[in-house]
Amino acid sequence: MSEINDKPDLGSIRNLIFDFGNVLLNIDPKRSSEAFRRLGVKDETDFFGSRSSLELMVKFERGQVSPEEFRNTVLRSLQPGVTPEQVDTAWNALLLDFPPRRVELLKRLRNDYRLYLLSNSNHIHYVSYTAGFLRNYGFPLAELFDKMWFSQQIGLSKPDPEIFRYVLNEGWLHPEETLFIDDTLVHVEAARKTGIRAWHLLPGTDVCDLF
CATH class of the missing domain: 3.40.50.1000 (HAD superfamily/HAD-like)
Structure with missing residues (x-):
């Protein structure tokens, strides 16, 4: 069209x-991407770019994945020691004014x-x-x-x-x-x-x- x-x-x-x-x-979604990189992404080429991660975000948008499930999945893509609170902060970094x-x-x-x-x-x-x-x-x-x-x-x-x-x-x-x-x-x-x-x-x- x-x-x-x-x-x-x-x-x-x-x-x-x-x-x-x-x-x-x-x-500004780039702000969240940068925030997650600062937390330490295990595989930057795969983080929020793979088909499975995109499917996760669509399911999260549709309420088919709980916040806890979302955080836990993201944590598995990050270096050890990152907290769920840090995931939320990085995820919300894209929200401006x-x-x-x-x-x-x-x-x-x-x-x-x-x-x-x-x-x-x-x-x-x-x-x-x-x-x-x-x-x-x-x-x-x-x-x-x-x-x-x-x-x-x-x-x-x-x-x-x-x-x-x-x-x-x-x-x-x-x-x-x-x-x-x-x-x-x-x-x-x-x-x-x-x-x-x-x-x-x-x-x-x-x-x-x-x-």
């Missing part, structure tokens, strides 16, 4: 579904739209960024949205079109009235397959620019 990335006409849109990482929350301008944007948009969050995530990251948001802004992240869907909680993940059908059904949303915003093109294309209008947030573009 070729990409169509003109800014969408918001005239008929009633529902906005936001991706999280690099749309609202800034992230949630800029105030985006918080203010969401507050303003709530006057005109129903707002939703749909994220491929995992329990360890979820605990970290929800606590960080509450600490920085003094209210829960959930207050910005009518509903939040996280992959590890519903057992589905993008780009499986089924996750978008799940959201449409549970939120009682009409796809033609719904705009999905994501920084990953395959996720955008999957949403379009279900009839949802979608916008690909290109690198260097801020979601605030759309509005």
Whole structure:
């Protein structure tokens, strides 16, 4: 499917579904990779690059692997002496800031739209960024949205079109009235397959620019 990335006409849109990482929350996966290397990777060519490790992360995102199982598997790839707490710290290193301008944007948009969050995530990251948001802004992240869907909680993940059908059904949303915003093109294309209008947030573009 070729990409169509003109800014969408918001005239008929009633529902906005936001991706999280690099749309609202800034992230940098390289920081986690570097943090794990500092902890001492047994085989750097295999660490989080093999098919089995990628499958582990997908299962973790879908809630099919517990945090304990995830930590223990990662620990087996690291030098002896690393603690589960250090694994969490390295894993969360990719989580950066949630800029105030985006918080203010969401507050303003709530006057005109129903707002939703749909994220491929995992329990360890979820605990970290929800606590960080509450600490920085003094209210829960959930207050910005009518509903939040996280992959590890519903057992589905993008780009499986089924996750978008799940959201449409549970939120009682009409796809033609719904705009999905994501920084990953395959996720955008999957949403379009279900009839949802979608916008690909290109690198260097801020979601605030759309509005």
